Amino acid sequence: EVQLVQSGAEVKKPGESLRISCKASGYSFTSNWISWVRQMPGKGLEWMGRIGPSDSYTNYSPSFQGHVTISVDKSISAAYLQWSSLKASDTAIYYCARPRSDYAGDAFDIWGQGTMVTVSS
Amino acid sequence: ETVLTQSPGTLSLSPGERATLSCRASQYISNTYLAWYQQKPGQAPRLLIYGASSRATGIPDRFSGSGSGTDFTLTISRLEPEDFAVYYCQQYGNAPWTFGQGTKVEIK
Numbered sequence: 587e588v589q590l591v592q593s594g595a596e597v598k599k600p601g602e603s604l605r606i607s608c609k610a611s612g613y614s615f616t617s618n619w620i621s622w623v624r625q626m627p628g629k630g631l632e633w634m635g636r637i638g639p640s641d642s643y644t645n646y647s648p649s650f651q652g653h654v655t656i657s658v659d660k661s662i663s664a665a666y667l668q669w670s671s672l673k674a675s676d677t678a679i680y681y682c683a684r685p686r687s688d689y690a691g692d693a694f695d696i697w698g699q700g701t702m703v704t705v706s707s
Numbered sequence: 708e709t710v711l712t713q714s715p716g717t718l719s720l721s722p723g724e725r726a727t728l729s730c731r732a733s734q735y736i737s738n739t740y741l742a743w744y745q746q747k748p749g750q751a752p753r754l755l756i757y758g759a760s761s762r763a764t765g766i767p768d769r770f771s772g773s774g775s776g777t778d779f780t781l782t783i784s785r786l787e788p789e790d791f792a793v794y795y796c797q798q799y800g801n802a803p804w805t806f807g808q809g810t811k812v813e814i815k
Binding site for chain 1: 740742746752757758763764797799800805806807808
């Protein structure tokens with residue numbers, strides 16, 4: 587079964603760093619790009635950026651460029667989303683998602699279960 | 708960036724009725740790279756339609772998508788109880804990918 591399993595919920599303070607993970611299984615990890623999507627409380631979906639696991643090439647939405655870093659570890663089929671200094675406005679659910687084909691520009695047919703990140707003093 | 712505007716914001720319907728959801732793009736979406744997702748509370752989104760009109764694997768045929776260019780529609784022919792949810796459109800033809808703000812389909 588193809589699936590993406592994300593790390594558990596996090597509670598952090600403003601200014602702290604954080605890395606959350608998305609572990610893939612059931613397919614060849616380097617064949618499909620992985621995207622990250624934010625959903626703030628009670629709000630809609632926002633595409634943050636994506637990474638090609640074969641060469642770690644990244645694209646970011648201008649709204650998130652410079653605020654987060656997306657990376658992968660091919661050896662364990664995992665993608666990561668990290669912050670160096672969290673803000674309260676980073677409080678949200680973060681989803682990783684995989685496109686339905688090995689083409690970078692395709693709809694997302696596989697989603698992780700989401701990681702809730704709460705940033706509060 | 709391509710802004711997607713969904714309408715209406717909320718659709719109040721009864722089971723068995725037809726639902727028509729609209730998604731309008733601020734600029735042309737190349738190759739009809741437009742998808743529709745369903746999201747229920749506490750769950751991740753689920754892909755319904757890709758390429759504007761192709762149903763994803765396992766999606767019932769009461770869901771259909773149409774449109775091209777800048778105007779797209781998701782139709783649910785006869786609402787089942789499990790269809791009451793929030794629906795998002797997404798374009799993946801113009802970087803950065805963007806989502807609409809969502810349409811909530813609620814029970815009347």
